[in-house]
Amino acid sequence: DQQVKQNSPSLSVQEGRISILNCDYTNSMFDYFLWYKKYPAEGPTFLISISSIKDKNEDGRFTVFLNKSAKHLSLHIVPSQPGDSAVYFCAASAGRGSTLGRLYFGRGTQLTVWP
């Protein structure tokens, strides 16, 4: 059963606007969350992360928000650029000492940013 869910397989946004990618999780033991970005024919690359002790983490145009009570996190990209077009994976981990830091991944959301 999927412990990390990305319910939107695709998202289309105009250049310059905000992109919001959503992710839900079911395991209350998850305490570290990451977003990965994947271009075709390449491996996923780390984008941004957040610990459960925070509710927001920002890095340039990318901000991740965490709502622990709702078991929900979102990635905001502002402003969106055509180069942001990629598949975005949400991932979660249940603590650094457990399960070897294993990450559980969502199924991904294809973001398309059009001019």
Place this chain on the structure above:
Amino acid sequence: DAGITQSPRHKVTETGTPVTLRCHQTENHRYMYWYRQDPGHGLRLIHYSYGVKDTDKGEVSDGYSVSRSKTEDFLLTLESATSSQTSVYFCAISELGLLGGYTFGSGTRLTVV
């Protein structure tokens, strides 16, 4: 990229034949993982390793075996390839502490005909 390479990058094989994919790292990371990526399924863990000769199953391990005889190499073997194993396979490495999480290889596209 980032000291992790996968070989081969592409392979076509026939049903019933054995296939071995190789992951090689130069980062001296303790943990290594094999994932497969399929449309509609995202990234699914096949097997992982937490040290030399220490491996364990992931969520989709049936039909796959792994070996890790050296820190730098993690091999994934399909003992008898089936069409359902047509996929893109990614290797990843990590150390405890997460931070940036995993570093992924560029993938191996395997087609079983």
